[in-house]
Amino acid sequence: MVTDDGQLYTIEGIAAALMIVVTAYLVVSTTTVLTQQDVHIIDLQLQQLGNDALAMMDTPDYWDEVNYESNLSSLIKGNKTNEFHNQFLAYLNAESGSGMVTGNYEYNATIYYQNSTEINSYVFYESQEYYRENAVKVSRWVSLKDSDHRTVLLEVQLWRE
Amino acid sequence: MRVPRKFDREEGLLSLDFLIGFTIFLIALIFVGVMISGLLVHLQSRTIDYDAVAYRTSVVLVEDPGEPANWQLANLSYPAERANVKRLGLAIQKNYPGILLQDKVEKFFNDTTSAGCLAEGKFCNPEDYREKLIFGDYPYYFNISLKNLDAPSPTLTVGNPIPDQTRYGYIKRVVKIQKPDSIHLYNVTPDSASSLKTASFRFDIAELYDIPPPYRIDPLNQNVSILIRDFSQNGTGAWPNITDIQICTYPIALTGGGCIGADAYEDSPRMIVTIDGNKEYDSGDPSTNMVTDNVSINLEKGFFTRIGYDRFGTIDLIMTFDQNVTNQEVYSYDSDSAASLPELQSAVLEVWVW
Numbered sequence: 387m388v389t390d391d392g393q394l395y396t397i398e399g400i401a402a403a404l405m406i407v408v409t410a411y412l413v414v415s416t417t418t419v420l421t422q423q424d425v426h427i428i429d430l431q432l433q434q435l436g437n438d439a440l441a442m443m444d445t446p447d448y449w450d451e452v453n454y455e456s457n458l459s460s461l462i463k464g465n466k467t468n469e470f471h472n473q474f475l476a477y478l479n480a481e482s483g484s485g486m487v488t489g490n491y492e493y494n495a496t497i498y499y500q501n502s503t504e505i506n507s508y509v510f511y512e513s514q515e516y517y518r519e520n521a522v523k524v525s526r527w528v529s530l531k532d533s534d535h536r537t538v539l540l541e542v543q544l545w546r547e
Numbered sequence: 548m549r550v551p552r553k554f555d556r557e558e559g560l561l562s563l564d565f566l567i568g569f570t571i572f573l574i575a576l577i578f579v580g581v582m583i584s585g586l587l588v589h590l591q592s593r594t595i596d597y598d599a600v601a602y603r604t605s606v607v608l609v610e611d612p613g614e615p616a617n618w619q620l621a622n623l624s625y626p627a628e629r630a631n632v633k634r635l636g637l638a639i640q641k642n643y644p645g646i647l648l649q650d651k652v653e654k655f656f657n658d659t660t661s662a663g664c665l666a667e668g669k670f671c672n673p674e675d676y677r678e679k680l681i682f683g684d685y686p687y688y689f690n691i692s693l694k695n696l697d698a699p700s701p702t703l704t705v706g707n708p709i710p711d712q713t714r715y716g717y718i719k720r721v722v723k724i725q726k727p728d729s730i731h732l733y734n735v736t737p738d739s740a741s742s743l744k745t746a747s748f749r750f751d752i753a754e755l756y757d758i759p760p761p762y763r764i765d766p767l768n769q770n771v772s773i774l775i776r777d778f779s780q781n782g783t784g785a786w787p788n789i790t791d792i793q794i795c796t797y798p799i800a801l802t803g804g805g806c807i808g809a810d811a812y813e814d815s816p817r818m819i820v821t822i823d824g825n826k827e828y829d830s831g832d833p834s835t836n837m838v839t840d841n842v843s844i845n846l847e848k849g850f851f852t853r854i855g856y857d858r859f860g861t862i863d864l865i866m867t868f869d870q871n872v873t874n875q876e877v878y879s880y881d882s883d884s885a886a887s888l889p890e891l892q893s894a895v896l897e898v899w900v901w
Contacts, residue, residue: 399568407575414583430602431718438721443644445723447891449762477721480895482692482702485709485717 428546429522436493436524436544439477444528455531462497462538463530467511470495474542475513490547492519498539510540514547521545570719589766596689597716599808601900604681604689605718609638609896610644617768619650620849622815624668635670635680639725640760646891647724650769652693652849673704681900690899695724697892706899707895715901723891728764730772731884738874747877748844749797750851750862755881762889764882767858772845773880778838781870789828789836791867792844807854816847829880833869842866 443458461470478491495510525541554726613636614620621628635655637647657669664671673689681687690706709715735746750771755764792809809818810830820828821843822836829835844864856862863877882888 395564397569399564400571403568403572403575406572407579410576410579431598434602434605435719435721438645442721442723442893445646445761445891447723448888449758476696477893477895479719480694480696480719480893482694482704482895483896484690484692484702484704485897485899488717488719 429520432544432546433522433524435478436522436542437526439474440524440540440542442477442524443473444526453531456528458526458528458540459530462510462528462540463532471511471513478544491544492516492547493542493544495540495542498541499536516543516545519545519547552828570758588784597714597900599716600681600687601716601718601898603720604691604900605720605896605898607634607680608637608691608898609639609720609722610638612638612640612648613651616640617849619648620768620816620852622668623664623670624666626665626836629665629675631677635676642679643759643761645720645722645724646761647787647894649724649726652703652724656693656705658705665751674806676705687900689901690880690897692897692900693722693894695892695894695896708829709899710901713901715899716900717900720896720898722896723761724894725761726890726892727769728882728885728889729887730774731774731880732886733775733776733878733884735775736777736875737781737874741871741874742809743871743873743876744868745876746775746866746873748864748866748880749877750864750880752851752856752858752860752862761891764880764885764889766790766846766862766880767851767856768848770848771844771850771880773844773864774841775844775866778801778840778842778872785870786837786839787868787870787872788833789820789838789842789866790833791865791870792818792828793865793867794818794857795863795865797863812853816849816853818850819845819847823844838868838872 407509429451440458443461444456446454446456457473457515458470460466461473474493474495475491481487481489492514494514494516496507497510498505498507500506508523521543522545523541525539527537528540529537611634614633615631618635622630623629623632637651637655638644639646639648650875655670658664658672658676659667660668660672664675667801673686676689676691677686681689688707690709692702692704694700694702733748741844746762750766752767755766758764778787789853793806794809795806808830809820809828812818822828822838823840825844826835828842851862878884
């Protein structure tokens, strides 16, 4: 025979279910999930900009079958650090003028190269000393137009001040 | 009623009430579970979504030539051609990301918000841009701006003004724009001893296409502009008359003379021949085609493609006169005849989406 002991009646069942559902909904909807994605998007923007700037500096403006050399290659070959700085910064700070200015970029540029025995590097340009800013690294293999057909790796550490 | 130490038949049975209640709970829980993925989206900041859309838009614009790759030749006045443009990429070719084609840039920023965009042959703002560039079901607002950094020029913009209060997605890209080669100049020198009455201009497309796309002279996809100068009178003081202009495949013998007349088409893209800078060539009335100074020939972009020539061909533009005008039978349309060669100019492209 069925008795009242330990039984869950329909009304109580529905009420309990509703309470659990509402509680679950409240818990999920009030929790602020802190994602790190905001930072990643800014990283992506900065990285894309740095890559674009290096790629465009490494693209010659005119076709020349013999002296097909990019600006970046001649700057590295001639160690023209100030010109590199001016051009690179001009690309980073370029604005169409439709929106707000986002500038203030700082960077360190390092060049890696291999001689006959080992891989060496030197600082090409340092606009500011790097401490602990949120920085990204962009790099580009630059083939230098000279008799040795050398290729160096230009690595730029880039951050917003 | 339970009796101690007596076998209970109802032990371990579930009541119907409990089953109903538990079922309702489970169904509700499943609903919540389905909703949770949607709940989490609302928790995240919308900026993340907008930034992603802005980035995607910039990639399509800068790194993709679009679909079809020569969509800049489409005549947007025709609904079928407009519908054929699936994606609006500005890149010159997929292997050269970041290098934009001038013609595509001009066509892209030539938009109108009016209802007459179809008749005007322009892109409809915002419908065409949302459908062919931004994508997605959500009707995003956007602003795309491009500024040339090498030559002083106004900023090209399409879309709405950027809002002050709303959060938006943003990306900046540094690009190069290819300025095409300019007019091709030829000076003619008569040779009284010669019986030659034609002057041919040869387009060796395969040879022109040996040069990488950012730097090549491209008569197939760009405007062809020729200026022939220094016409002079013959021994009896008569000025030359143009009697015929034909465009033929070269060599003629192999293809059975695939020639087409100068006035084959009435609508664009067509061939425009202007004599002495003021009168248009009329093939029907040769007596009016007297040249006293120069002849300019313009082939609107897409003309060669329209008449079925491709990148493997060699094309001759043959002009026939009623007397000798030149001592050189064939002039080459190449980098030597161009007044200025294709040049890449730096520019900055910014995309805002909200």
